[in-house]
Amino acid sequence: MTATEPSTGQQAGDTIELALRPAGRSQAGPWTLRLTSELLILLDPEGRSTFMVHQEEAARYLRIRNNLIGGRRLSFVIAERHATHRFRCSREQLTRLLDWLPHKEPARAARDQRYSAIGVTLFGVLHLLLPETFFWGWGLALILAGLTGIAFPRRTTYAVNGLLLLLAGLWDLLPYSATGINPWTVPPESRMVPLAAGSALVLWGIHQIAMLGHAQQLRAARAVRDEAAAFRPEHSTVIHCIGWANILASVLCAAYASGLAVAISFRNQASPQTSDPLGIDLAVFAVLTPLALLSATRFLLRRHAAYAEAKVSGQLLVSVAVFALWGLATHWHTQPPQYDGALNPALGLFVNPSTWGSVVVCVLLFNRWFARARDREMETQRD
Numbered sequence: 001m002t003a004t005e006p007s008t009g010q011q012a013g014d015t016i017e018l019a020l021r022p023a024g025r026s027q028a029g030p031w032t033l034r035l036t037s038e039l040l041i042l043l044d045p046e047g048r049s050t051f052m053v054h055q056e057e058a059a060r061y062l063r064i065r066n067n068l069i070g071g072r073r074l075s076f077v078i079a080e081r082h083a084t085h086r087f088r089c090s091r092e093q094l095t096r097l098l099d100w101l102p103h104k105e106p107a108r109a110a111r112d113q114r115y116s117a118i119g120v121t122l123f124g125v126l127h128l129l130l131p132e133t134f135f136w137g138w139g140l141a142l143i144l145a146g147l148t149g150i151a152f153p154r155r156t157t158y159a160v161n162g163l164l165l166l167l168a169g170l171w172d173l174l175p176y177s178a179t180g181i182n183p184w185t186v187p188p189e190s191r192m193v194p195l196a197a198g199s200a201l202v203l204w205g206i207h208q209i210a211m212l213g214h215a216q217q218l219r220a221a222r223a224v225r226d227e228a229a230a231f232r233p234e235h236s237t238v239i240h241c242i243g244w245a246n247i248l249a250s251v252l253c254a255a256y257a258s259g260l261a262v263a264i265s266f267r268n269q270a271s272p273q274t275s276d277p278l279g280i281d282l283a284v285f286a287v288l289t290p291l292a293l294l295s296a297t298r299f300l301l302r303r304h305a306a307y308a309e310a311k312v313s314g315q316l317l318v319s320v321a322v323f324a325l326w327g328l329a330t331h332w333h334t335q336p337p338q339y340d341g342a343l344n345p346a347l348g349l350f351v352n353p354s355t356w357g358s359v360v361v362c363v364l365l366f367n368r369w370f371a372r373a374r375d376r377e378m379e380t381q382r383d
Contacts, residue, residue: 016096020087031087035100042085051085059101059221060379064094064214094214101221110153116208117149120161123201127168133193138168158211165205172198173353192350199356203363219375226378233381236305238373242314243299249317250292253285260285260341277340284343288320311370318366322359323349 014037019030029045040058042051053061089097103109120142127139145164149157172194210216260282267278295313299306326349327342340346349355 016100018093018096020089020093023086023088031085033097035097040100055100056102056225059218059225062097062218064089064218098214098217098221101217102224104220104224109155113153113155113157114150116161117146117153117157119146119204120149120165121146123165123168123197126197130193134197135171138164138171142168155212158208162205162208162211165201165208167205169198169201169203169205172201173356195351195353195356199360202360206364207367215371222378233305233378234303235381236307236310236377238370238377239299239305239307239310242310243296245317246292246296246299246313249320250289250296253289253292257282257285257289277344277346280345281341281343292317307374311367314366314370315363318362319359322362323355326352326355326358 016035018033018035020033021030031045032043032047034041034043038055040051040053040055041049044050051061104112124139124142124144124146127134127142128136141164145160149161260278264278264282295309299310299313324342327344327347330347330349331339331342343349
């Protein structure tokens with residue numbers, strides 16, 4: 001190996017050696033990452049061992065960052081406050097390293113892939129059952145991909161499912177097709193179903209593709225270690241944040257619902273009417289108040305961390321907040337100004353692709369924050 005052209009990897013028996021260049025402007029020679037059947041060993045340019053860890057624990061000390069300018073970087077976090085080694089890493093090197101890490105048992109991985117394929121099949125069936133709302137062609141494509149994934153589960157199942165879900169979801173979100181095939185014969189006011197389904201398909205499609213990402217592979221390797229060590233996180237600041245957010249939401253929803261009840265009462269006294277447009281908001285936020293309070297109680301008092309439930313609750317809060325803000329913004333521009341509720345269907349929020357697109361973006365940003373915060377928190381508790 002030369003200093004100007006480090007090899008991507010050498011293998012001798014069960015040992016793999018990867019030559020890694022330090023990140024930044026350092027002119028030092030390449031470091032060597034040695035992967036044996038049981039150990040990860042980091043050697044400096046002089047061949048001295050600077051870091052050694054067992055294979056089951058290695059994923060804890062790895063961080064992967066994608067830099068559009070500097071290329072993919074691999075970090076070894078030996079001690080957050082003392083030393084962090086960062087290296088440039090090629091795709092081939094990273095693939096060999098991730099393949100060396102522990103993986104799920106094949107039977108369990110195949111089961112997860114089949115579950116994913118079953119979900120895709122159900123979405124395809126939905127497209128066929130509602131031909132006046134969805135384009136039947138995507139229904140056939142989703143069913144075919146789902147049945148193939150059920151019969152032949154592979155890791156590539158996530159890529160196929162993700163791509164099809166994204167395309168079908170974007171099709172459902174767009175008001176027309178570039179091919180001239182209009183998948184909606186229903187009036188615009190009835191387009192809430194395809195828009196909601198399209199948003200769900202886009203979110204799930206992105207999640208499926210993310211299952212192939214390097215960060216997800218590191219999480220899977222850490223999960224294998226946690227399961228072997230019977231590790232269960234107990235205290236969770238992230239989940240407590242979601243819990244307090246639910247308390248705030250319950251207070252705001254209760255105050256808003258109370259204000260609506262008073263406003264409806266005054267309106268009926270001024271001009272009696274059978275139904276008030278504000279009644280929709282009153283019903284929705286009256287239901288959300290105890291639901292948010294119940295969720296907060298569960299997250300704040302539960303002993304063991306329930307990350308999956310907290311994530312779903314956070315996604316719901318974000319979605320409701322986005323719809324409410326869109327409704328308030330729409331009312332702001334109405335002439336003459338008259339408030340009929342933030343979620344009033346007459347505003348057209350639920351049939352507006354821009355609204356649903358905003359929900360998708362905000363939920364994705366929340367998912368990104370939640371995943372990173374959870375990873376940091378769980379790593380702290382593993383120590």
